[in-house]
Amino acid sequence: MKAAMQYQNKTPEEIVRQYKKRLRAKQGLLILIFLLYVIVGIRGIWWGDDGMPDVLLKLFILIVITFPINIWISWDFMSLNMILNQDCDPVTYVQVMRLLEKVHKRKRSAVAIRINEASGLMWSGQFSDALALAEPLRKYKLSVNYQISFLNIRFNCYKKMEDLERAMQVKHEAEVLVSSFKKASLQRTGQELLNVMDASLALWRGDYEAFRRMEEARSAGYTAKLQKVVSAVCLADVDIACNELKNARTHLEYAIQEGGTLYVVEDARRMLAELAQKEWMEGTDYGERTVKI
Missing domain, CATH: 1.25.40 (Serine Threonine Protein Phosphatase 5, Tetratricopeptide repeat)
Structure with a gap:
């Protein structure tokens, strides 16, 4: 809840400035840790204190340390989802994502930003624009979470645009994807997506009893x-x-x-x-x- 509150009553420009400031601080810390390890490692080799096993051990420790720091750095990006999920403000969310396109240039980050932007467009009711942004991303290899978001965006947009044939095609794609999951956690996440689609279709068909039953089962979570x-x-x-x-x-x-x-x-x-x-x-x-x- 605190993460959501920090974005309320702020312009997209203010949110992105705050994001960039925190990002630079965390990246600076990561660089400092790396430099300290390099200095210590070089000193050990120079003075003959460290052999190759010691150097490899320090390199391993560096990797172990930097992994959670990288997650810590990415948390700021993930927390931006609060603008959409908790503040219910897709208009601001889309504007923030568009500003972030100038901050993150790497392909992986750019794809993530575009999927998030497409989600914001969908929730602001711009279904054709969301699809225009999302459909070209099919050629990229996406993480499981982004694949699920991608399918959800396309399904909802096609359904809202009353293109039921394409919506059902997306649902079939989702079923194929979920059937390929081996981990129990991924199976649960994938099944939740299918449940959302089934409930949406039940409501669209006017099967109110089925929708209520499915919604009551899901809403507790x-x-x-x-x-x-x-x-x-x-x-x-x-x-x-x-x-x-x-x-x-x-x-x-x-x-x-x-x-x-x-x-x-x-x-x-x-x-x-x-x-x-x-x-x-x-x-x-x-x-x-x-x-x-």
């Missing part, structure tokens, strides 16, 4: 506010279809209050306006029937 907001809007859709209008209003008001710049907030506002009109009309009809009786 939600930690990101984005998940909770999207779930609330979907459940409101089901509530309205089942004429559970009080529950629908509660879900929609939560989504509007907490949803930031997510595209589903506009859906929630529209649904809430339609719900108010429906409640008013039902109230009017009841009054008319009362007079006639």
Whole structure:
């Protein structure tokens, strides 16, 4: 939560300046550690204190030390996801990713930034732009987490654009990928992606009972506010279809209050306006029937 708070009420430029400052400090520390090890190693060889086994041992220790530092450095980049997942602000998130394209030039970093940008575009409702950015990335070898994000982006965008045939093709790609996983942890992550797709398709088909059953099973594990907001809007859709209008209003008001710049907030506002009109009309009809009786 603290990581999310540090990005609130800041412009994309301010966020990136803060990110660059922290990145330079951590990279400087890594370089300092490396130089100290080089100096110590050269001194040991020069004075004859170290043989080859000692040099190799120090090199191994250096690698062991730098590995967690590299993870520590990458944490700042990963924590930027809080802008999207906890602040529910895909508009700012996209702008931050575009600014970071000038900071990270390596291909691997550039691909990660583009996938994140595509995710932000999707959650801000720019589905065709998200696809235009994401589809060319199919030629790159991606980590498992980015492969899952990539499939999720493409599936959601095609479904929202009502291209169900391509959405189902992406779902098939996901099934093939998940079936190739050997580790239990990857299988669980992959299965979660398939569950998300199945729930989305159930809602699209109007199978509200199946959607509720799947959503109740999944929602207990939600930690990101984005998940909770999207779930609330979907459940409101089901509530309205089942004429559970009080529950629908509660879900929609939560989504509007907490949803930031997510595209589903506009859906929630529209649904809430339609719900108010429906409640008013039902109230009017009841009054008319009362007079006639």
